[in-house]
Amino acid sequence: MSAPTTPRTTVTEREARQVAEAAREQDWRKPSFAKELFLGRFRLDLIHPHPLPGEESVQRGEEFLGKLRAFCETTVDSARIEREARIPDEVVAGLKELGALGMKIDPKYGGLGLTQLYYNKALALVGSASPAVGALLSAHQSIGVPQPLKLFGTQEQKDAFLPRCARTDISAFLLTEPDVGSDPARLATTAVPDGDDYVLDGVKLWTTNGVVADLLVVMARVPKSDGHKGGITAFVVEAGSEGITVENRNAFMGLRGIENGVTRFHQVRVPAANRIGPEGAGLKIALTTLNTGRLSLPAMCAGAGKWCLKIAREWSAEREQWGKPVALHEAVGSKIAFIAATTFALEAVLDLSSQMADEDRNDIRIEAALAKLYGSEMAWRMADELVQIRGGRGYETAESLKARGERGVPAEQILRDLRINRIFEGSTEIMHLLIAREAVDAHLSVAGDLIDPDKSLSDKAKAGANAGLFYAKWLPKLVAGPGQLPTSYGEFKHGVDLSGHLRYVERTARKLARSTFYAMSRWQGRMETKQGFLGRIVDIGAELFAMSAACVRAERLRSEGDHGREAYQLADAFCRQARIRVEELFERLWTNTDDLDRKVVKAVLAGSYTWLEDGVVDPSGDGPWIADATPGPATRENERRPYGA
Secondary structure, eight states, X not given: OOOOOOOOOOOOHHHHHHHHHHHSOOOOOSOOHHHHHHTTOOOGGGTOSOOOOOHHHHHHHHHHHHHHHHHHHHHOOHHHHHHHTSOOHHHHHHHHHHTGGGTTSOGGGTOOOOOHHHHHHHHHHHHHHOHHHHHHHHIIIIISSHHHHHHHOOHHHHHHHHHHHHHTOOEEEEOOBTXXXXXXXXXXXXXXXXXXXXXXXXXXXXXXXXXTOSEEEEEEEEOOBTTBOOEXXXXXXXXXXXXXXXXXXXXXXXXXXXXXXEEEEEEEEEEGGGEESSTTOHHHHHHHHHHHHTTHHHHHHHHHHHHHHHHHHHHHHHOEETTEEGGGSHHHHHHHHHHHHHHHHHHHHHHHHHHHHHHTOSOOHHHHHHHHHHHHHHHHHHHHHXXXXXXXXXXXXXXXXXXXXXXXXXXXXXXXXXXXXXXXXXXXXHHHHHHHHHHTHHHHHHHHHHHOTTSOHHHHHHHHHHHHHHHHHHGGGGTOOGGGSTTTTGGGEESEEOHHHHHHHHHHHHHHHHHHHHHHHHHGGGGGGOHHHHHHHHHHHHHHHHHHHHHHHHHHHHHTTSSHHXXXXXXXXXXXXXXXXXXXXXXXXXXXXXXXXHHHHHHHHTTTTGGGGTTOXXXXXXXXXXXXXXXXXXOSOOOOOOTTO
């Protein structure tokens, strides 16, 4: 007899989109380099000269990095964490003693008050020692209690919770449910008002830090009633509250030390004073928190690239085949060049986005999303190439290598650990759609009513007139620009010439904007269904952003006399590699198998190809695809295990 399944919340596609759209930040009050890029305007002045951190923040950040490095080298045993699938209590105690839980928290609440730039440098460092420890700290500070309270909390909430988060308490963020992933309109966990409290009921899945957390940020739906606006709402919840049960500690292919679980809420009382922001603002709070919170993932991806480069360099110089080091064989050398150039670009994207976040002069919601998307994809590719360079040793575990007398290089582990970053905090597919929505925002602002089937003829006529005025001014600007002048960006010519790459970015940004306009004209209201096309548009924008960041970083290093010649070489190599990828993406905008793929998918779902599945055995066994998440009392033992308890 199969297990019961939870009745699914029925939400139409339109209702789901309305919820997501309502949670978006609608206004652009500050300039955005990436937004302008997608509109065909290459605003180099927004990122060059490269913004720089203040001396005091550098001194404070470097001092902490020194302490953190010493701690990682002496206390963090990555092999033990991998072997035992747990971060030892003494490691967490040491992190608390260092103040690592409060890296981004203001010193007046007991935190270190590091800038985003140095917070990300710290995550890259600790993540290289153990990705599981990096995930613990990131989940606690980037999306856990500290960040939403910093942005949206009351003074009373900050006074009550931030000192705890800075020194003693681990926090977690709970949004996903067994049947709710990137579609929050179907959120089933409820928070019913009852006097001065809310009563929470529901089940949350993939609660990173949830097994060991002391404090939780929980997203729950408040029913609409008299005096209550209702909607998805955020709460700070004490993890040890009566009625909260960690029903399972989940295990994964990578990040084996993370404390990720399934958490059930049954009649859990939460004071109304613990509500973050107004009712119905929960999803907007979550998305706004992620604007900078997403930078933690590319930080650890950049750190992974640095480690991959180190191992590739050392191994490829040591290993000889056919009379010379394998690095000097072109097939291997091209992989090393890719890792080196891409690592340089990832750090350029990360540092630029982080410093812009610190200065708060620009709106970086698209830049942060691009950094997450690009970093997670490219880091995975670099790790895959490292495994290939190492050959059989890349596939062998570090423990096995060490047991037979060789250096215990965890290449296969980093491949497994990095894989989740293409899913964490917005999968690649969701990031494509999220960024694409922002990239076409200007078009929808002027022509949205024109392509909306529910709008009246008068609304469409008005929208048509507005669109005509907008495009009459905008389209001519996409014809010519500085990218066609051979003398443009001449300040980027020092031995190696990077000016040509920036001219390419300027020309290509205009081409990208024209392509987007053509697609809007062609598909109109169906544009949102062309996810393959939109994904390629975003990927082109990501490459152009990375090229721009790499060139700007190279010029900064040159002007500071810090490896400038080498930086120019790496930026040149990266841009040449990126340009090949961009041209391939442009080709695939209009020459692809998207339509045919849709037909094949429909046939697959209709069962037309089940004969193709013959001849194999499925070891999955029976059971529901989605676990039962019916609200009610827990039927399993509580697996919560706070550190030091």
